[in-house]
Amino acid sequence: MVKRISVFLVIVLVLSTLTVLGTMYFKDINPYHTIKAFKEGQTNIVLDDTPINTYSSPIIVDNKILMPVNIIKKYICSDIELSEKYDRVYINISSPKFNLETEELDNRIKQGINLNFLAEKINGEYYLNIKGLEQILGIKVNYIQDTDILVIDKWKDTERIGVLQDNVRLRPKKTIFSFSLDKLSKGEEVLILEKDGEWLKVRTNKGFIGYISSKKVDIQIRKYNIKTQINQVREDWKEPDKINLVWDYVYKYSPDLSKQETIEGLDIISPTWFSIVSENGYVVNNGDINYVQEAHEKGYKVWALIDNGFDRDLTKQILASEEAQKNIINQILVYSSIYDLDGINIDFENVYYEDKDRLTKFVAKITDALKKQNLIVSIDMTVPSLSKNWSMFYDREKLGQIVDYCMVMTYDEHWASSPKSGSVASIGWVERGIEKTLKYIPNEKLLMGIPFYTRIWEETMVNGKVKVKSKALSMKTVQEMIEEKDLDITWLEDIGQYYTEFNEEGKKYRIWIEDENSIKLKAELANKYNLAGVASWRKGFEKEDVWVALNNVIKNSKELMGQREE
Structure with a gap:
């Protein structure tokens, strides 16, 4: 009897052990608890x-x-x-x-x-x-x-x-x-x-x-064939009848385009991503791959901007150094590949007149390199004037032959530190700027600059003289100010803008207003002179009505020109 019980216990023990082992064998546990x-x-x-x-x-x-x-x-x-x-x-x-x-x-x-x-x-x-x-x-x-x-x-x-x-x-x-x-x-x-x-x-x-x-x-x-190549040579650019470009000012981090509505009629967005900061040609990069992907999904091309920091002394050092120029170009080539850019917009301002030829040669070098990626290359330039370091350093005729497009910045007629109050871009001044520029650059390569900003001018009497200072405002801010202060506005036919003024605490404030009406007038000049299109500074300062006005004028240019001929 004792022997039978012992055998039974052994069998039970074996079965129990097998059950435990089987449970362990088949039981699934959470990997997060084990690893x-x-x-x-x-x-x-x-x-x-x-x-x-x-x-x-x-x-x-x-x-x-x-x-x-x-x-x-x-x-x-x-x-x-x-x-x-x-x-x-x-x-x-x-x-x-x-x-x-x-x-x-x-x-x-x-x-x-x-x-x-x-x-x-x-x-x-x-x-x-x-x-x-x-x-x-x-x-x-x-x-x-x-x-x-x-x-x-x-x-x-x-x-x-x-x-x-x-x-x-x-x-x-x-x-x-x-x-x-x-x-x-x-x-x-x-x-x-x-x-x-x-x-x-x-x-x-x-x-x-x-x-x-x-x-x-x-x-x-x-x-496996390891994919070491970042990008492919871009497909050929299919130029629209009229280009509608806007610069997107990016101080550091790019905005999330996925949270913005697609802008009808907008072809190109140009984020201010690259800036040369040292004499050896080091370029600060604020690029964002998601920004480009979202832009492409919305149907925009992306022409990222590179500037010289508007530093003429730094620019002189760069233009005197073959190595610095090589560094700049090589960095831009890599960033263009990483971010899948469609073009590069060169924004060199405030350059010594004596560096005119060196700047032209540099633009030729970077354009030649970027063309190996089949990128579109454009350059910004001021309205022709007698200012050597602000305007005359652009060899407009040669630059127009090198790059694909030139943007003439037909704004800042009265600039931020102007000693006199006035319009940012009166219609007559803009038209004269276009006519001057067309003496050097063919119309099919020229984009006209359009301001989305307005300046409010503060005038104070000091010792019998008018002292002036200004501040740039968005269109929306100006509209809110007009409504808040219940200001009257007057259309100035010769200026092509609405105007308002008011007095406050002994100071006089004057505003030449940029809105959809003034923008429409300027855009019509692109049709009148059959320009390549328009380039607007800057995104975020406009009202939605402005895009409607631009789209109606720029994208319907053929129809409008046909109506004029009839």
Whole structure:
């Protein structure tokens, strides 16, 4: 009897043990509870074969992949430096592994390139949007939304892939008695990270890393052509009958175009992204890949602007240095590729007259390089005048032959520090500026500048003389001021604008108003002189009615010209 009980107990014990082992064998557990680097409620990182343990996780939002800068530096690119003062990261690439559009352009940067990108400070941590920078950093990025895992692979041209011949379980350890992390189905593919006897360390399509038995896995070697080329040569520009361009002033971070309505009739948007800041030709970059993608979705082309900081002494140093000019051009070539730009707008102002020829040669150099990407190149210039360092340094005739388009800035008739109050752009002054410019530049290459801003002039009597100062205002602000103060406005036929004035605290305030009426008159000049189109400064200062006026005049130019001929 005792013997039977003993046997029974042994059987029970064995069955219990098998039940426990079976439960362990088949039980699925949460990978986030097993993989120490993983944390629930945040985006986790897997770099090649390793889950990265970090206190600050990536942020995936609005088509951006914001990666903590410290993680990039530690695991991906050690040649990255963060400047908290300027919210910017600097990457010094001594031997680029990425490629530009052509072999000729690759040869330009093979000795190295220094780049910089804006970082965002979020909750005390600096992040860099790595979307669009994969080739620069030498990585492949895959965000798996279902598991909230960001998989980053460094470039490699071959991988071992396992194709499952049966259903298997992914385990955290190399034993069948380990818990099950996940169920994998027949036909599913896994990335094989290493082989250890009968066990394979793998990464699944969900981003999980663990072990599977090698018995029912078909191992294949796959070769890849690493995509090192950032971009392709652009398709030929299809010029509209009349170009409608607007400059978008970007001080630092670009606006989110996805939250803005598409502007009917707008062809080109020109963000002020690039500025030369040092004598060696270093270019501050405020580019944003999401901005370009959203612009393209809205049907806009993007011609990013590069300026000289309006510093004539710095410009002199740059134009005297072949190396500085080479640095500028090479940086713009790389940024044009990264951001998928359609064109570059050159905005060099306040240049010594003696540097006139050197500026022309530089414009020829950068245009020649950008044409290898098939980008459109344009340049901004003032209305012709006798001011040597503000106007005469432009060799308009030669520049007009080099670039695709010239924008004549037919505004600031009365500039910010003008000693006399007056219109920003009276219709007669604008027309005379066009006529003067057409002596040097063909009409089919000329875009007329249009102001979206208005100046309010403050006049004060000081010792019997009128002292003047001004402030630029948006159209909306002026309209609100008129309504708030219940001001009367008067149309000035010779000026082509409404005018108002008022007195306050012993001072006289005068406003020559830019609105849809004055803009319509100016736009009609582009049709009268059959210009390439218009370029407006700047986006955000206009009222919605202005776009309607521009669209009606510019985009219906053929119909309007036909009516005049009849």
